[in-house]
Amino acid sequence: MTRGAALIVVAAAVLWVQALAGDAAVGSAATALALGFTLLGAALVGDVLGRFSLPRITGYLLFGALAGPYLGNLITEGMAGQLQVVTGIATTLIALIAGLTLNVGRLGQRLRPIVQLTGVTLLIVTSGLALVAWIAWPWLAIAPGADGLQRLAMIALLAVMVASFSPTMTAAVITETGARGRLSELVLAMVVLADLALLIAFSLALAFARVTFQDGGGDGAGLIGRLAWEIGGAVAFGVLVGALFALYLRYVGREVPLVLLGVCAVLTQVGSTQQFEPLLAAVAAGLVIENLSVAQGDALKSAVQRSVTPVLIIFFAAVGASLRLDTLATLGAVALAVALLRTGLIRLGVATGLRVSGFDAGTGSHAWTGLVSQAGITLGFASVVSTEFPSWGGQMQTLLAALVALHELAGPILFRQGLARAGDLEPVTPRPLVVVSNREPYLHRTMADGSIVATPATGGVAVALDALMRERGGVWIAHGAGDADRLVVDATDTVRVPPQKPAYDLRRLWIDEPTFSSYYGGFANEGLWPLCHQVDVRPKFRSEDWMAYRYVNERFAAAIHEELQQANTSVFIQDYHLALVAPALRVYRPQARTALFWHIPWPHPDRLRICPWRRDILAGLLSNDLLAFQLERDRHHFLAAAGEELGAEVELEASRVRYDGRYSHVVSVPIGVDYDHIQEIAASPELEGEQRRLRDLFCLKAKVVGVGVDRLDYTKGIPERLAALDQIVRLRPELRGQLTFVQIGVPSRSELDSYAAVEQEVGAQIAEINARHAVPGGPPLIRYHTSPLTLSSLVALYRMADFCIVSSLHDGMNLVAKEYVAARDDAGVLVLSSWAGAAQELTDALIINPYDVDGFAEALLTAIDMPADEQALRMRAMRRIVAGRNVFGWASDILEGLESLWTKPLHYSVRGWEGTSV
Numbered sequence: 023m024t025r026g027a028a029l030i031v032v033a034a035a036v037l038w039v040q041a042l043a044g045d046a047a048v049g050s051a052a053t054a055l056a057l058g059f060t061l062l063g064a065a066l067v068g069d070v071l072g073r074f075s076l077p078r079i080t081g082y083l084l085f086g087a088l089a090g091p092y093l094g095n096l097i098t099e100g101m102a103g104q105l106q107v108v109t110g111i112a113t114t115l116i117a118l119i120a121g122l123t124l125n126v127g128r129l130g131q132r133l134r135p136i137v138q139l140t141g142v143t144l145l146i147v148t149s150g151l152a153l154v155a156w157i158a159w160p161w162l163a164i165a166p167g168a169d170g171l172q173r174l175a176m177i178a179l180l181a182v183m184v185a186s187f188s189p190t191m192t193a194a195v196i197t198e199t200g201a202r203g204r205l206s207e208l209v210l211a212m213v214v215l216a217d218l219a220l221l222i223a224f225s226l227a228l229a230f231a232r233v234t235f236q237d238g239g240g241d242g243a244g245l246i247g248r249l250a251w252e253i254g255g256a257v258a259f260g261v262l263v264g265a266l267f268a269l270y271l272r273y274v275g276r277e278v279p280l281v282l283l284g285v286c287a288v289l290t291q292v293g294s295t296q297q298f299e300p301l302l303a304a305v306a307a308g309l310v311i312e313n314l315s316v317a318q319g320d321a322l323k324s325a326v327q328r329s330v331t332p333v334l335i336i337f338f339a340a341v342g343a344s345l346r347l348d349t350l351a352t353l354g355a356v357a358l359a360v361a362l363l364r365t366g367l368i369r370l371g372v373a374t375g376l377r378v379s380g381f382d383a384g385t386g387s388h389a390w391t392g393l394v395s396q397a398g399i400t401l402g403f404a405s406v407v408s409t410e411f412p413s414w415g416g417q418m419q420t421l422l423a424a425l426v427a428l429h430e431l432a433g434p435i436l437f438r439q440g441l442a443r444a445g446d447l448e449p450v451t452p453r454p455l456v457v458v459s460n461r462e463p464y465l466h467r468t469m470a471d472g473s474i475v476a477t478p479a480t481g482g483v484a485v486a487l488d489a490l491m492r493e494r495g496g497v498w499i500a501h502g503a504g505d506a507d508r509l510v511v512d513a514t515d516t517v518r519v520p521p522q523k524p525a526y527d528l529r530r531l532w533i534d535e536p537t538f539s540s541y542y543g544g545f546a547n548e549g550l551w552p553l554c555h556q557v558d559v560r561p562k563f564r565s566e567d568w569m570a571y572r573y574v575n576e577r578f579a580a581a582i583h584e585e586l587q588q589a590n591t592s593v594f595i596q597d598y599h600l601a602l603v604a605p606a607l608r609v610y611r612p613q614a615r616t617a618l619f620w621h622i623p624w625p626h627p628d629r630l631r632i633c634p635w636r637r638d639i640l641a642g643l644l645s646n647d648l649l650a651f652q653l654e655r656d657r658h659h660f661l662a663a664a665g666e667e668l669g670a671e672v673e674l675e676a677s678r679v680r681y682d683g684r685y686s687h688v689v690s691v692p693i694g695v696d697y698d699h700i701q702e703i704a705a706s707p708e709l710e711g712e713q714r715r716l717r718d719l720f721c722l723k724a725k726v727v728g729v730g731v732d733r734l735d736y737t738k739g740i741p742e743r744l745a746a747l748d749q750i751v752r753l754r755p756e757l758r759g760q761l762t763f764v765q766i767g768v769p770s771r772s773e774l775d776s777y778a779a780v781e782q783e784v785g786a787q788i789a790e791i792n793a794r795h796a797v798p799g800g801p802p803l804i805r806y807h808t809s810p811l812t813l814s815s816l817v818a819l820y821r822m823a824d825f826c827i828v829s830s831l832h833d834g835m836n837l838v839a840k841e842y843v844a845a846r847d848d849a850g851v852l853v854l855s856s857w858a859g860a861a862q863e864l865t866d867a868l869i870i871n872p873y874d875v876d877g878f879a880e881a882l883l884t885a886i887d888m889p890a891d892e893q894a895l896r897m898r899a900m901r902r903i904v905a906g907r908n909v910f911g912w913a914s915d916i917l918e919g920l921e922s923l924w925t926k927p928l929h930y931s932v933r934g935w936e937g938t939s940v
């Protein structure tokens with residue numbers, strides 16, 4: 023509707039501009055308008071076709087083909103030029119996407135049969151076409167009189183051109199339909215491999231034609247040199263550009279869509295000026311990026327999706343405009359016969375190839391549908407031939423244009439049907455999800471006036487999972503902890519959330535005392551937490567806590583069983599409280615699909631031996647289809663323990679473990695923060711007011727401000743941090759009154775002795791240090807604040823702090839470190855413990871060992887004295903890393919990883935930890 027209205031407005035504007043046509047000044051306006059007109063018109067026709075379950079691409083093409091001749095009257099020279107640039111970049115972009123789709127590692131053992139299948143298909147199609155062309159030559163009206171070597175050269179070129187496939191169309195149909203599965207993967211691999219071979223065959227056939235037609239076409243060495251440059255130069259340039267782009271993704275990683283388009287523009291431009299095949303270069307670049315770079319979460323995928331759609335619409339509309347339906351009318355019968363022959367040969371080739379290669383015939387039998395389309399590469403070949411050999415190349419081009427018209431219109435429809443039959447279109451509609459956690463995303467509380475208010479959980483993890491649930495719908499199962507939680511649920515203990523715009527169910531589980539304390543406070547927090555964190559707090563393992571833990575985990579499993587509507591719904595389990603949920607669930611639902619993320623470190627196998635029930639925990643975790651840790655170090659420790667304790671078969675290369683007759687994939691996926699949201703808060707106009715408020719609240723007058731934000735937990739190394747602060751003021755007394763350190767320390771798990779002890783220790787230590795360094799009338803050295811702040815206040819505080827200290831004695835990741843970086847511009851220093859998982863990524867922080875007070879104090883002084891340009895350099899490098907992997911990427915990596923286990927083998931980046939020194 024909106025698009026229709028917009029189209030009318032643009033059409034009116036186009037007519038108006040046309041009326042002003044005499045005025046030269048309207049040139050660029052006309053270009054922009056005509057581009058807009060094409061974009062909207064084609065998008066609209068695509069939408070209409072989409073409603074009838076036909077490919078949108080066909081709609082774009084049709085719009086181009088039908089409106090093309092009229093557009094021809096409208097468009098200015100400027101627009102024609104712009105369109106050419108856009109279509110050139112689009113073709114390269116899609117060749118690059120084609121390369122990105124071929125992951126050799128992911129195809130693994132299937133690569134060999136795919137290569138065989140492609141080879142046999144190509145051989146049958148090209149030789150079949152050549153044979154028929156030889157016989158039917160007199161009727162083809164190309165150069166009927168030609169004979170001998172010349173006829174052979176022409177037929178070789180014709181066979182290669184007619185056989186060629188379209189990565190553009192294949193990738194576009196897959197992108198547009200959101201298809202996932204074995205057929206999409208197979209066809210993309212076949213098309214890319216086949217076109218790579220055909221690009222080389224074309225260069226060879228062209229050289230042969232030059233020799234036979236141009237009286238030798240120069241000396242042999244020159245010819246080989248030119249060929250080597252066309253093919254080798256393209257591949258080498260593509261590899262170089264791909265490697266640079268991979269480095270960019272790894273170390274910079276921002277503005278990906280723009281840079282991606284820039285890369286395509288460079289490939290197109292350099293290819294045409296340096297006389298090598300830009301498409302080959304683009305495929306090579308894509309292959310390098312996909313196969314050599316470290317996977318970058320969602321950044322590249324979403325960039326491609328975002329940038330591809332409008333470019334594709336324009337591209338296909340422009341291709342449609344050049345389809346020349348009139349040619350089709352005159353050459354109709356011949357073109358139709360060739361098209362039918364080509365399709366028949368493709369079917370024969372695939373069927374024979376399947377027998378030879380032994381590739382799965384179920385999927386393979388639909389592969390031919392994806393090989394019918396033809397577009398840019400074929401037309402590109404044809405234009406080269408017609409330029410070099412005008413006497414007969416022109417006729418070939420006309421025939422190919424007619425063929426492309428037929429194949430472009432029929433190909434996407436056929437392929438879409440093939441994808442549907444092969445089951446690759448199933449996951450298009452987002453499937454509901456089940457999230458399971460101890461803590462709930464919304465708590466209902468009774469206010470003083472008797473009203474009930476829903477409070478959302480704070481913290482990036484809860485926010486990211488909540489966003490995912492809003493998008494996909496489903497059920498979140500959690501322990502009901504709010505005092506008004508029971509008042510708002512229905513008969514099935516469920517309430518729709520978020521309260522303002524309900525999108526999913528929150529199913530609450532009631533766990534009474536003393537069971538809850540035993541399960542949560544006892545086994546999870548007095549047993550597993552200190553077991554997994556290498557700190558001097560002894561884990562306490564009591565049988566009654568273990569019984570409660572098992573019982574509560576079984577209750578969670580029973581709730582999942584009740585809520586699980588379909589066997590293939592993904593279940594995403596959070597953290598160490600729920601290690602036994604998966605095995606309990608498998609009793610009811612052996613086929614359930616579960617992933618568990620372990621947010622805290624996993625201990626060394628020697629330390630794990632402290633736990634009497636370690637084997638049950640290990641086996642329980644291996645009941646998940648996917649098990650994810652923060653770091654490689656944790657993953658290695660887990661795999662070692664699985665082998666040692668259970669005798670499980672560990673396949674290190676494949677990241678999976680076989681135990682008790684089933685496979686579990688074990689990966690590392692470091693968590694991130696909601697970078698964009700934090701940056702938004704940092705840039706908001708309210709920030710300044712909030713900073714004023716905080717300055718008053720904390721009486722911040724000092725020249726230098728530092729900050730620490732933690733749950734009051736003994737793992738966070740707060741006493742060590744206070745000792746280092748004490749030390750620097752002893753070393754440099756002039757800092758008294760000049761330095762204020764704001765410590766936000768929100769009490770948590772206070773009912774446990776170990777936590778009560780750290781609360782007391784920190785309080786007493788701060789009082790003592792402040793007294794020691796007190797300046798009459800001046801601010802205290804440490805401002806201690808124990809009630810939680812809102813995220814906006816936190817961001818305001820981060821931005822006021824010249825340095826931030828994260829001094830964990832051991833930490834899975836530590837989100838405060840990443841939040842501080844996300845909130846900053848160029849200034850500020852992060853002092854970060856090497857024992858926090860974040861230190862593996864944020865290597866530009868000042869890395870400290872919290873146990874070494876002198877070294878720690880020295881680092882603090884370095885932070886205070888650090889020149890602005892060094893701060894900026896370090897902060898920029900860290901910001902790129904934090905921006906490149908946000909919390910949404912983390913969640914979707916895990917879920918897509920889980921879902922892909924049933925479609926394609928898992929492919930994860932693996933991060934090493936060996937580089938970190940302690």
Ligand code: GDG
Binds near residue numbers: 482733810811835837
């Ligand atoms: C585990 C792992 C891993 C703190 N005070 C306030 C406040 N916070 C927020 C911070 C941050 C979060 O709490 C604490 O982050 P941590 O990373 O330290 O988390 P843990 O609680 O230890 O949790 C840890 C994490 O899971 C995620 O996987 O990183 O290693 O132990 O986001 O900002 N937030 C607000 N007000 C406060 O006063 N709004």
